[in-house]
Amino acid sequence: MSNLKLAAKITHVPSMFISEQPGPNFGCRSAAIEGLKEIGRRCDALGVDTIVVFDTHWLVNTAYHINSRARYKGIYTSNEFPHFIQNLEYDYRGAPELGDDIARRAAEKGVRMLSHHVDTLEVEYGTLVPMRYINADGRFRVLSIAAWCPWHEMEDSAKIGASVREAIEAGNANVAILASGSLSHRIHDNNEAVAGIHTISDEFYKQVDLRVLDLWKHGQNKEFVSMLPLYSKVCHGEGFMHNTAMLFGALGWDGYAGKAEILTDYFTSSGTGQVNAVFPLAA
Ligand SMILES: [Fe+2]
Structure with a gap:
């Protein structure tokens, strides 16, 4: 039986x-929040004990990196959106052994990946917000795991x-993997940002995103991974969508035959395209 229990x-x-706070946007993201909570419930039902997050807000300019702190604890304010995320307290146990094994296996594949045990290496909000x-x-x-990778293949x-998957299968943890990030990610121009909190920045991006979701729903994953490099560029994929490449790498890349289940319908937010989608795993 696989140790990989859930992928999304x-x-x-x-x-x-903002959706949680009183005001004109109260409840506006309740479907997205509910989709994330449902993932938590499914993790419970599947006996998950560890969650690996491919985080498109952790920018790395060279190599690949894992935050293998034994404990993630701190108070986070986003330097990108300090008006949105302030003083978020967090305290999670880490998974250092798994992190080390992933990095070792990546190195065996010729990919430079570093597993860090540094107590001042902070966690980004691509991890903290969904958690x-x-x-x-x-x-x-x-x-x-850092997934904002501007200069990476x-x-x-x-x-x-694939290294994440191998390490999971070789270990004794029950794991969920989450590719945290948007579909298209062309945020609105600054002067349109406030009024555009619920809209896409260009219809083109939305239509491509919807086509991608069709591919995912129909298991046309070979087509998807072949379009991923150009899609990530043309539609400004978040972190260039390396989180999604990592997810599909773990699933089997173009050999993955699963059909995605859409937990939260596609929605547009601040110019970008968003979804919560679960990728089924072979029994
Ligand atoms: Fe983001």
């Missing part, structure tokens, strides 16, 4: 916080995903 592409939009809804009580260990990110 998820949203982490900060407007989920707030999936893992509010810290019952799952967390392992954050998609093939290498697929190998990272």
Whole structure:
């Protein structure tokens, strides 16, 4: 039986916080929040104890990196969106052994990946925001992998995903993997940002995103991974969508035959396209 219990592409939009607060946008992201909470419930039902997050807010300019702190604990304010995410307290157990094994296996594939045990290496909000809804009580260990990779090859990110899968299968943890980030990610121009909190920045991006979701729903994953490099560029994929390359690398890349289940319908947020989608695993 596989130790990989759940795989998903998820949203982490900060407007989920706004959705929780009284005001004109109260409840606006309730479907997204509910989708994340449902992932948490499924993790419970599947006996998951560890969540690996491919985080498109952790920028790395060279090599691949894993935050293998034994414990993630701190108070987070986003330097990108300090008006949206302030003083978010977090405290999660890490998964250092799994992190080390992933890096070792990536190195065996010729991909430079470093596993860090540095208590001041902070966690980004691509990990922290979804954990707030999936893992509010810290019952799952967390392992954050950098996935904002501007100068990296998609093939290498697929190998990272494959290394994650191998390490999971070789270990004794029950694991969920989450590709945290949007579909298209062309945020609105600054002067349109406030009024555009619920809209896409260009219809083109939305139509391509919807086509991608059709491919996922129909299991046309070979077509999807072949379009992923150009899609990530033309539609400004978040972190260039290396999180998604890692996810599909773990699933089997173009050999993966699963048909995605859409947990939260496609929605547009601050110019970008978002979804919560679960990718079924072979029994
Ligand atoms: Fe983001």
